[in-house]
Amino acid sequence: MSAMRDHLIRRIRASGPMTVAEYMTEALLHPTLGYYPTRDPLGAAGDFTTAPEISQMFGEMIGLALAQSWLDQGSPAPFTLAEPGPGRGTLMADILRATRAIPGFHAALQLYLIEASPTLRAKQRETLGDTATWLDALDQLPEQPLFLVANEFFDALPIRQFLRGETGWQERLIGLRDDALTVGLGPEQSVAALDHRLADTIPGNIVELCAPAPALVQSIGQRIHDHGGVALILDYGDWRSNGDTLQALREHTPVEPLACPGEADLTAHVDFEALAAATPSAHSSLTPQGVFLERLGITQRAQSLASKLTGDALSSHIAAHRRLTHPDEMGNLFKLLALFPEGTTPPPGCDP
Secondary structure, eight states: OOHHHHHHHHHHHHHOOEEHHHHHHHHHHOTTTSTGGGOOOBSTTSSBOOHHHHOHHHHHHHHHHHHHHHHHTTOOSSEEEEEESOTTSHHHHHHHHHTTTSTTHHHHEEEEEEOOOHHHHHHHHHHHTTOOEEESOGGGSOSSOEEEEEESOGGGSOOEEEEEOSSSEEEEEEEEETTEEEEEEEEEEOOGGGGGGGSSOOTTOEEEEOTHHHHHHHHHHHHHHHHOEEEEEEEEEESSOOSOOOEEEETTEEEOTTTSTTSSEEEOOEEHHHHHHHOSSEEOOOEEHHHHHHHHTHHHHHHHHHTTOOHHHHHHHHHHHHHHHOTTTHHHHEEEEEEEOTTSOOOTTSOO
16 A cells, blocks of 8 residues: 555545635645655656657647747847746756747746756756746746746646536545445535526536636736736646546556555546636637647648658658647647737637
8 A cells, every 4th residue: 555545545534525726726736745846757767758748849839838928029138037836847947949049039038947846946956057047837927928838737736526406416526445446426505606507407417626727727827817828728628617527647558546556647637618717817718739830830830840861760750740640649738718808819729
């Protein structure tokens, strides 16, 4: 039995069943036993691979979209370039490389990374050197134009899950059965945040709420509303929460979410409707990642890079392009929501 499992069992015995959000927070972020503080989870040797690790083309397209929005808004200086949950720093390194030739862009930017994990902060410093300022929270960002990318950040935020009853909701809770972690249900109750979901659900449906997400988007959107900028939020999910989407990955293989707490990545699909409702800025429609990248010219970039490759390197490159853009892979599963100031041009590649 793992140290994290022992910790969770002791907590449940002492305090009773915990919410799914409490379980995720402990399993992912406990300072000495949690998943993120104790390892580098990315890449072939880790548990999952994100789009920037698949191909440099992803970061290049994102960088050029941010730079074009910066130009469209009059090239403000100084401005904040920020990324929450930046992994190993791969995406930001590709963004910086792709934008180096944009006149004035690098001279005006102030780079901020929001990262809680000491292990990942060290990896980011290896990748980016001392070019960044590290922060613990998004609300610590300066009050100035903000150009932000959040890739697979919101999916790791803790969720609560509710089962629709006849007239209200039963919260799914993590408890014990014969000293094993198990899912149970709390009493049926009214949940004000879900009143609007009574109209489009039936008894037995599951709806997820992510309490931290709207507050984070409100903070991002307020800066963009007040000072200008843009935020590109890319993640898997859909417009409205529907069903149990909690999932765990260990060594690139799906596992049961309660099977190995602290040793597997835990995520849930993002409810983009809740994010859009929270921002005081304008926002785009929800755009599939594949469509977004194609509009930005990823196929032309892929063809240019392919002309210099042969053999296994060429095969890997073609597979990476497909993985990022094809509807059967990440192309439709991942979506983009862009935030931008009212009355300005939406970022390139997204649906207005």
